[in-house]
Amino acid sequence: MFDPTVFDNLKTVLEGAIYDLDLDGTIVIxxxxxxxxxxxxxxxxxxxxxxxxxxxxxVLCTVTLQTKLEQIAGELLQQNLTKPGCMLTITFYMPIQQIETTCPLIEDTLLGIWGANRLIRQTLRRDYKSKTEAYDNEITIEFGRLIHEENVTDLQAMVPYMLKSLQQLQPFYGM
Structure with a gap:
């Protein structure tokens, strides 16, 4: 019989929580x-x-769940050397123009939602020959630790934070 991995279990919970919001019309996947x-x-x-x-x-939000060889092998071989888990990253995408004023506002907004102990990274991109002054802003929230199966309720609790982030970042779109 197939025994799902931690990755499979966390992915199922995350996917279910997000698809429920799509079904009720709150978001669009x-x-x-x-x-x-x-x-x-x-x-x-x-x-x-x-x-x-x-x-x-x-504003777009991408949730990424990832597991690597060490985690998969340790779990499948039932080695208790490390506790199996996954990395979770949440990324928001939006264009902005006034980077000196908008980026600090975005960071303050997200720190207010996610807490001061989160790493928030903003990466700006623009095509060299672009005639527009807008930059593509990729805003990543990193947690700096693995998510384990006992963190399933934490994972579900993060979904409203993602929604709140989308709502509060919306006024900065194109700013």
């Missing part, structure tokens, strides 16, 4: 990827969504 990397023996799951009411100019 715009993309989903479920990768198995045979070269590095890792698994990665991405799900991307936006708020329902922000069709054309919506």
């Amino acid at each position: 715009t993309d989903r990827h479920d990768f198995v990397d045979l070269a590095h023996f890792s698994r990665t799951y991405h799900i991307t969504f936006r708020l329902q009411e922000s069709e054309e100019t919506g």
Whole structure:
């Protein structure tokens, strides 16, 4: 009989919580990827969504769950050397123009939602020959630790934080 891995269990919970919001019309799921990397023996799951009411100019949120060889092998071989878990990353995407003023506002907003002990990284990109002054801002929230099966309720509790982040980042869209 198949015994699902920690990754499979966490992915199922995360996916269910997000799809429930899609079904009730709160969000729209715009993309989903479920990768198995045979070269590095890792698994990665991405799900991307936006708020329902922000069709054309919506901030996007991508949740990424990832596990690597060490975690998978330790779990499948039942080695108690390390506790099996997954890395969780939450990334928001939005264009901005006034980077000197908007980036600090975004950081303060997200620190207010997620807490001061989270690493929030903003990466700005713009095509060299672009005639627009807008930058693509990739805002990543990292947790700096593995998520384990006993963190399932924490994982579910993060979904409202993602929604609140989308709502509070919306006024900065294109700013």
